[in-house]
Amino acid sequence: MSKKIIRFGVIGCGLMGKEFASAAARWCHLTNVDFEPKIVAVCDANSAATQWFQDNIPSVEAAYTDYKELLANPSVDAVYCAVPHHLHAQIYIDIIESGKHLLGEKPFGIDQEANRLISEAIIKYPNVIVRCSSEFPFYPGALQIFQWVHENKFGKIIEVEAGFWHSSDLDPTKVINWKRRIATNGEYGCMGDLGMHVLHLPMRYGWKPKSVRALLSKIVPERPDGKGNMVPCETWDNAILACDVEMEGQQFPMILSTKRIAPGNANTWFIRITGTDFSAEFTTKNPKQVASLPYKPGGNQAWHVVDAPYKSAYGTITGGIFEFGFSDSILQMWAAFCDELAHGKDTQQPFYCATPEEAAGSHRIFTAALESNRTGQTIPINWRD
Numbered sequence: 001m002s003k004k005i006i007r008f009g010v011i012g013c014g015l016m017g018k019e020f021a022s023a024a025a026r027w028c029h030l031t032n033v034d035f036e037p038k039i040v041a042v043c044d045a046n047s048a049a050t051q052w053f054q055d056n057i058p059s060v061e062a063a064y065t066d067y068k069e070l071l072a073n074p075s076v077d078a079v080y081c082a083v084p085h086h087l088h089a090q091i092y093i094d095i096i097e098s099g100k101h102l103l104g105e106k107p108f109g110i111d112q113e114a115n116r117l118i119s120e121a122i123i124k125y126p127n128v129i130v131r132c133s134s135e136f137p138f139y140p141g142a143l144q145i146f147q148w149v150h151e152n153k154f155g156k157i158i159e160v161e162a163g164f165w166h167s168s169d170l171d172p173t174k175v176i177n178w179k180r181r182i183a184t185n186g187e188y189g190c191m192g193d194l195g196m197h198v199l200h201l202p203m204r205y206g207w208k209p210k211s212v213r214a215l216l217s218k219i220v221p222e223r224p225d226g227k228g229n230m231v232p233c234e235t236w237d238n239a240i241l242a243c244d245v246e247m248e249g250q251q252f253p254m255i256l257s258t259k260r261i262a263p264g265n266a267n268t269w270f271i272r273i274t275g276t277d278f279s280a281e282f283t284t285k286n287p288k289q290v291a292s293l294p295y296k297p298g299g300n301q302a303w304h305v306v307d308a309p310y311k312s313a314y315g316t317i318t319g320g321i322f323e324f325g326f327s328d329s330i331l332q333m334w335a336a337f338c339d340e341l342a343h344g345k346d347t348q349q350p351f352y353c354a355t356p357e358e359a360a361g362s363h364r365i366f367t368a369a370l371e372s373n374r375t376g377q378t379i380p381i382n383w384r385d
């Protein structure tokens with residue numbers, strides 16, 4: 001099969017930049033795709049980070065420390081940008097204005113104003129395809145739940161709970177980094193860092209809360225700076241948002257939680273939906289298992305737990321009995337993005353990457369959550385303007 005090669009530049013060659021490089025390097029894992037990303041240019045303010053790409057990714061032709069030089073390179077079609085949050089607005093806008101397609105990392109701007117500026121640039125350049133990174137819904141178990149919602153299996157929704165929990169910050173000796181400082185990570189703290197992952201499916205379903213009551217916690221007030229000093233750890237560690245969703249004649253509570261300090265949870269993304277006809281749950285803690293509870297009036301209420309087969313959005317060489325993992329979800333997300341670049345709306349399968357509108361929805365919720373925590377009030381969210 002002849003493949004459309006999409007020539008990528010990577011801006012920000014840290015943790016996530018390397019994950020993309022790894023996904024692109026094992027593109028042969030995917031079957032029946034007629035598109036393929038090729039990383040031709042990389043940029044990082046720290047040249048040691050680009051050196052890793054030059055050492056490991058043979059397709060890289062150019063390395064820069066100034067991203068504007070990468071944007072001036074005419075052989076780059078599209079950019080993956082994975083930099084700290086305070087740089088999102090400026091760099092994403094410059095990428096969009098350069099006419100290159102963009103997969104940008106969440107939260108898509110350090111705050112709502114930065115996100116608004118990115119949205120304005122997107123409107124001005126309608127031919128540029130822009131998507132927001134969020135890989136967890138590409139787990140087969142999450143896609144199964146997505147499908148069940150699509151099929152209206154749940155009856156009247158009773159309650160939704162979705163979250164993303166980490167725990168390495170329980171260790172008070174963990175050295176501070178940019179993700180624990182307001183100037184670089186933003187006021188949202190753990191919500192900006194983890195929240196888009198939690199909101200991707202609810203936003204896709206159109207579950208827009210009409211109000212939010214938030215409880216935000218700072219648990220570890222200071223951390224070592226790695227140079228022998230203790231410095232303030234400024235950002236919110238944990239957030240619990242109680243949202244009131246109203247749509248199509250239904251009203252139900254939706255509890256969203258993003259936690260950096262959830263003891264025992266290394267990288268747990270989950271969604272649980274209970275309904276009058278059907279309930280379902282998927283968590284990356286048990287990545288093979290999907291739980292569901294069908295219910296008929298007067299019947300038994302029994303959870304069924306099945307080992308979900310490896311059935312991903314895009315076909316792979318992996319047999320159905322094997323396990324799906326984090327790097328597989330990254331590969332699937334990249335396939336979905338490249339599919340859109342190659343085929344526009346005529347993609348091979350229907351589950352597309354998170355959109356800028358969905359990211360903007362997450363900003364409305366996080367901004368209201370900050371106000372709720374500050375005032376102790378339930379804050380209405382206006383979705384009209």
Ligand SMILES: NC(=O)c1ccc[n+]([C@@H]2O[C@H](COP(=O)([O-])OP(=O)(O)OC[C@H]3O[C@@H](n4cnc5c(N)ncnc54)[C@H](O)[C@@H]3O)[C@@H](O)[C@H]2O)c1
Nearest residue numbers: 012013014015016043044045046049082083084105106133
């Ligand atoms: N999708 C996910 O699962 C996931 C996971 C972790 C982080 N993220 C997101 O990815 C983004 C980056 O996070 P990370 O964990 O990769 O961070 P990181 O610190 O590992 O990497 C960021 C890189 O950006 C570089 N950089 C800083 N300023 C720059 C500039 N002006 N020009 C070019 N490069 C610059 C840094 O030198 C660093 O190498 C953030 O938006 C974060 O929220 C997403």
